[in-house]
Amino acid sequence: MFYIIGLGLCDEKDITVRGLEEEFYGKELILADRDMVETESDDILRNADKEDVSLLVVGDPFGATTHTDIILRARALKIPTRVIHNASIMNAVGACGLQLYNFGQTVSLVFFTDTWKPDSFYDRIKENADLGMHTLVLLDIKVKEQSEENLARGRKIYEPPRYMSIPQAVSQLIEIEEQRQTGILSPETTLAIAVSRVGGGEGNERIVCGTLAELSTQPNQVFGQPLHSLVIVGKRLHHLEAEYAETFAVNPKTWRETAKTVYGCDFE
Amino acid sequence: MFYIIGLGLCDEKDITVRGLEEEFYGKELILADRDMVETESDDILRNADKEDVSLLVVGDPFGATTHTDIILRARALKIPTRVIHNASIMNAVGACGLQLYNFGQTVSLVFFTDTWKPDSFYDRIKENADLGMHTLVLLDIKVKEQSEENLARGRKIYEPPRYMSIPQAVSQLIEIEEQRQTGILSPETTLAIAVSRVGGGEGNERIVCGTLAELSTQPNQVFGQPLHSLVIVGKRLHHLEAEYAETFAVNPKTWRETAKTVYGCDFE
Incomplete structure (x- = not known):
């Protein structure tokens, strides 16, 4: 499953409990700049059909077209997606x-x-x-x-x-x-x-x-x-x-x- | 302190960690319908200058004029307020x-x-x-x-x-x-x-x-x-x-x- 999880407005405490349940806060974090999200989406999505991959984003996932694009890309690869909303x-x-x-x-x-x-x-x-x-x-x-x-x-x-x-x-x-x-x-x-x-x-x-x-x-x-x-x-x-x-x-x-x-x- | 805490979109898991830290989930909950929030705001705000009172609302606190009104009322009573945002x-x-x-x-x-x-x-x-x-x-x-x-x-x-x-x-x-x-x-x-x-x-x-x-x-x-x-x-x-x-x-x-x-x- 490919998750896009909204982090909300300020810091790590603004994540929702639903977002937190994915337990990534104990996992390896890779800092993804805009360039990476836009040009290396296939790398980000690799294996997401077999394991859980989460993209953490500031605010709400649908604040930026970049995130809509990566969901379209996941769909094309038949990878199931899930969005966790937050404040923006x-x-x-x-x-x-x-x-x-x-x-x-x-x-x-x-x-x-x-x-x-x-x-x-x-x-x-x-x-x-x-x-x-x-x-x-x-x-x-x-x-x-x-x-x-x-x-x-x-x-x-x-x-x-x-x-x-x-x-x-x-x-x-x-x-x-x-x-x-x-x-x-x-x-x-x-x-x-x-x-x-x-x-x-x-x-x-x-x-x-x-x-x-x-x-x-x-x-x-x-x-x-x-x-x-x-x-x-x-x-x-x-x-x-x-x-x-x-x-x-x-x-x-x-x-x-x-x-x-x-x-x-x-x-x- | 008077808190208005956004619960987000679906269920109790959509609260943010910041909202959850107020620990009301182990506290007495009073179901407040619209009528109560609009007409009994002084009851809701009573003692909020001495203890923490939280109003939990669906979505984001600023989705409804009712919530803006109660913050104005709290301000008039010199009660400090804090808003915890969420998705709406x-x-x-x-x-x-x-x-x-x-x-x-x-x-x-x-x-x-x-x-x-x-x-x-x-x-x-x-x-x-x-x-x-x-x-x-x-x-x-x-x-x-x-x-x-x-x-x-x-x-x-x-x-x-x-x-x-x-x-x-x-x-x-x-x-x-x-x-x-x-x-x-x-x-x-x-x-x-x-x-x-x-x-x-x-x-x-x-x-x-x-x-x-x-x-x-x-x-x-x-x-x-x-x-x-x-x-x-x-x-x-x-x-x-x-x-x-x-x-x-x-x-x-x-x-x-x-x-x-x-x-x-x-x-x-």
Whole structure:
């Protein structure tokens, strides 16, 4: 049997009891990077028709297309599969106080370079914004990346990991807004909520909200340790959502005032 | 401390190790129905400032506004809170093969009566459909409901639980489509995926897909045990999504043909 087991959000204690019963925690663990999962799936699946092989993944197994691909591959090889679900940012983001049914499609924001600034995320945020829906923006990470020189010379030397920060994400969003000028994102009047390490408990999880301008001027440490995600608040914002999130506001006064005057929240 | 602990999708084995460490599984359990959680929150929170009180909930704690409300109440009483996340249908629906980032907002479908047919879900599905996005439709359940007579006489006698079936859901969707006639739902050409007990493993989880007409004519047992959910497939359907789901098709031939001719999937 080939298992894909979701590890949940933070550390080894977030595995479910069902996942734990596979008892891999006493077994040999092989660290599989994205490259390995994508290019060596046949090695991973070898013998899974005769013995149990488990692929442990952060969050829920269906958060990444890579995992769907390997299940398709297992099926083609007639290997039975089983998925053990767990929490992922796609549902745990509810911790910020916004209701999950008010979210539209989720988007990813990648690191811009001088020559490559992919901006299709903007169209998705606009589609959500036009309907008043919130958007979960997943921020890029670079892990096991090679410099252009090392890549060219075939040297397996990797750069230190990089995680996109909230101020950088806001800066990229505003850069594209300034090009497109559709008015869906405004530093002063668009509310957003930064989340990191949701489910990590006191001293680990961070939820910080404010206008885009407020978030962009906070020092990085305000937002806690990576990974970070950013929620762009949609105009359907309900006053109970705004009240819940107010606890996390950089400035509760501007938060409430903006929710009231720009988003039309009807606080009692 | 007041804990809200997500139990995940199926049974007691889906709790995370972090949730289990609270050791409530050896403690007195009080069955709290929705009415109790909503109207007796002060009783539930009593003493939570001095001892640990845990509210265990199906799925993830932030799947229901009720749970957000009780956290707000705890905060007002200065009681520290902690949330333990878990899988919910909002992310585990990825098991059907459709990518989570192609989903728009989630909607709920309630049992119609002769005199009450709330249809705002249709507007939400249309908003998603117009953008080509998939819609997760959560089907109604009736648990601990009183008949009108028992309610009028103040008798705490409850009707047997009822769970909306997939054919009934399709019938209600088509009923509203026939009134509105915007063409977003068509028995013959709209594809949908029925899911039940996702994460429940062999013999428990069921995923069944086809056109709305095909799903509406299947016997109920095809769809397995409740709870059921239904995904309305959006026009952005990618051929890899269609291929993954094809395994679950009532009729793989019509599934693929519809995906190709109506949804424009480009199978190689």
